[in-house]
Amino acid sequence: MRILFFTDTHLRGNNPESRKDDFPATLKRKLAEVVAIASDYQVDLVIHGGDVFDLPVPSLTVTASYFNILQKIPAPIYAIAGNHDIFAHNPATLERTMLGFIAGLGLLHLLVPGEKVYIEKKGIRLQLTGQHYHYDIDARDPALDYMPSDKKDCDVAVHVVHGMLLDKPFPLIRHTLVEQIVKTPADITLCGHNHIGFADVVVDGKYFLNCGALVRLSNHPEEIKRWPQVLIIDLSGGGVKRERVRLQSALPGEEVLDREKIRLREEKSQRLAEFIQALKQEQDLAFTSVNAIVNAIAQQEGLEPAVREEALKRIAAAQERLGG
Ligand SMILES: [Mn+2]
Numbered sequence: 070m071r072i073l074f075f076t077d078t079h080l081r082g083n084n085p086e087s088r089k090d091d092f093p094a095t096l097k098r099k100l101a102e103v104v105a106i107a108s109d110y111q112v113d114l115v116i117h118g119g120d121v122f123d124l125p126v127p128s129l130t131v132t133a134s135y136f137n138i139l140q141k142i143p144a145p146i147y148a149i150a151g152n153h154d155i156f157a158h159n160p161a162t163l164e165r166t167m168l169g170f171i172a173g174l175g176l177l178h179l180l181v182p183g184e185k186v187y188i189e190k191k192g193i194r195l196q197l198t199g200q201h202y203h204y205d206i207d208a209r210d211p212a213l214d215y216m217p218s219d220k221k222d223c224d225v226a227v228h229v230v231h232g233m234l235l236d237k238p239f240p241l242i243r244h245t246l247v248e249q250i251v252k253t254p255a256d257i258t259l260c261g262h263n264h265i266g267f268a269d270v271v272v273d274g275k276y277f278l279n280c281g282a283l284v285r286l287s288n289h290p291e292e293i294k295r296w297p298q299v300l301i302i303d304l305s306g307g308g309v310k311r312e313r314v315r316l317q318s319a320l321p322g323e324e325v326l327d328r329e330k331i332r333l334r335e336e337k338s339q340r341l342a343e344f345i346q347a348l349k350q351e352q353d354l355a356f357t358s359v360n361a362i363v364n365a366i367a368q369q370e371g372l373e374p375a376v377r378e379e380a381l382k383r384i385a386a387a388q389e390r391l392g393g
Contacts, residue, residue, distance in 0.1 A: 070303075070304045071302065071304070073106065073301055074278070075117060075283050076119060076261030076281075077120040077262070078100070078122075078283045081124065081131065086327075088325055093134070096135065099284070101318075110314075113188075115146040118229055120231065122166075122168060125156050125162065125168075136176055147178045147197060147199070148168070148199075149180050149199040149201050149229050150166075151261060154201075155168075187223060193224050194224050195304075198228045198229070206233075215250040216228065218254075226254060227259065228253065228255035230262075234258070234277065251275060257302065259300075264292065266279040266281030278302075280298050280299065280313050285326060288330055300314075359384055
């Protein structure tokens with residue numbers, strides 16, 4: 070049994086700010102290549118890790134132009150919803166979204182959290198479960214989202230999640246670490262959401278895989294370096310053979326992502342840093358001169374000392390609020 074996993078396709082009808090190419094045309098070429106890979110590898114099953122669409126309700130024309138290609142995949146597609154597929158990070162809105170509609174038409178199958186699907190092909194029985202993105206993911210007990218309740222009546226259990234699963238800690242981003250979920254009953258955990266992906270992690274015969282997004286939306290240096298790919302998992306012979314297939318239709322990051330925008334952003338933040346530094350240096354001087362002005366006014370107007378002191382006190386408080 071062979072599985073093709075891909076994730077974060079962010080189907081949309083226009084260009085992200087940082088892309089220099091015709092993004093919808095590129096997307097169509099990539100999807101056609103995914104169809105070809107699925108066919109070449111004779112996959113029995115395709116799994117999408119979420120963020121199928123870039124918006125919960127893209128236009129009908131945009132949807133048709135992409136699903137016209139995706140429906141040629143010669144195997145069933147199972148998917149979960151990513152944060153971009155739903156409104157307000159709430160999977161309860163799925164029925165009002167394009168992903169919900171597409172699933173209603175039978176163009177793909179949406180996994181239902183907590184429900185097991187069994188697929189049997191070439192003598193292998195697979196248990197498939199999934200978890201959509203939701204507002205509490207990576208903030209509550211990871212077992213609730215990243216682990217199926219159990220593995221039952223099957224050879225291999227696969228669990229798919231759209232969440233920030235990382236192989237090592239990353240500051241400032243709400244995430245879940247692989248080491249927190251190594252007790253999962255699933256043999257294979259497939260993850261989307263983290264577009265950069267990570268190298269395959271194997272712990273005690275359990276596989277934690279994220280091959281990265283099919284598209285590069287941001288001009289982050291990591292994205293420029295990265296090559297879009299899909300993951301082929303071969304379960305025949307009792308093992309879990311993995312192959313990352315790089316998309317030949319993808320172009321080098323430098324050609325599609327606008328470095329000029331990065332340069333401008335870096336320049337802007339550099340200038341901002343210089344400006345803040347200059348402000349800090351000026352602050353003592355400015356502060357002294359404000360005090361001098363208050364003193365001058367107080368003297369000129371013959372104000373009572375208490376008034377002058379109150380004014381200076383308020384200026385000091387304001388200075389403190391501004392961070393000294
Ligand atoms: Mn995404």
